[in-house]
Amino acid sequence: MKYIDKTLKKQQGEQIVTEFLNCFHNRTKAYPNDMYKAFCSEIDDAHNHVKFRQRLIDEVLIQEQDGLCCYCMRRLSECKKMTIEHVMPNHAVDKTELDKYRTRATELDGLPHSEDFKSLSPITYPPHPHSIAYQNLLLSCDGNLFNESPTPQCCNLKRKHTFLPPFVLYSNIIQTFIYTEDGMAEWQEDPEPPESKGNAMRILGLNKSILKMVRRIWFFCTDNNLNPQKEEKDFVINTMMGYLNFPSMNEEDINMLLNFKKDKYWKLLLEYDAFATIKHC
Ligand SMILES: [Zn+2]
Structure with missing residues (x-):
């Protein structure tokens, strides 16, 4: 297991998410209802027309994890599909569910629930809504060990939304x-x-x-x-x-x-x- 230090590339990671929110808002005059879905599909015309999620993976997350799955340590380049692991589940019901994680890792402390984010007045960021916040995103393999079975054997897709202490963010x-x-x-x-x-x-x-x-x-x-x-x-x-x-x-x-x-x-x-x-x- 490796410690994933979310302080080292914090500025770069947050910058990409901020640019995404600005870009989406400039285009639609609103913030997305489904933050993560929009983050996956919104295209960053200022950076080679890459989607913002992909930019975060390529420029920050893959280097931060030395190209390895955050849990099993498989080389991600060998997986059929790389997945984004939300430390705090993307579809966490509410703030209370997030609190179980936020009290356990200082990096996650202060990240608003995506629903609460939209009711901030004024809306300022960072911190970013939890479902797209850089601090809450890791790279995991797809648990498909031979790239042929539809049933995930391990890691993010095996976990689904089950509560899991955010131990890869623990410095010890x-x-x-x-x-x-x-x-x-x-x-x-x-x-x-x-x-x-x-x-x-x-x-x-x-x-x-x-x-x-x-x-x-x-x-x-x-x-x-x-x-x-x-x-x-x-x-x-x-x-x-x-x-x-x-x-x-x-x-x-x-x-x-x-x-x-x-x-x-x-x-x-x-x-x-x-x-x-x-x-x-
Ligand atoms: Zn894995």
């Missing part, structure tokens, strides 16, 4: 988030235990057996000076099979490991090369 997330040698991901400050439906890893699907195995292979390779980007996949998997302590591995794990001899699983593994530099505990 690196210290409180661990990966174990067998690939398990655990946020140690999660108030919800692993068996709870409200547990962050469960909501995001980050401990699906395939993702656990992706990380386990990367950790094994790092520990044994193997480079999956250079070695043959059969060599890596066979080596790993030879090393593993089989009593600790159940049949399901072994079968999952053997899946990585298939091209599409190996390709997925390589899309998670961010784990080459992450230490397990």
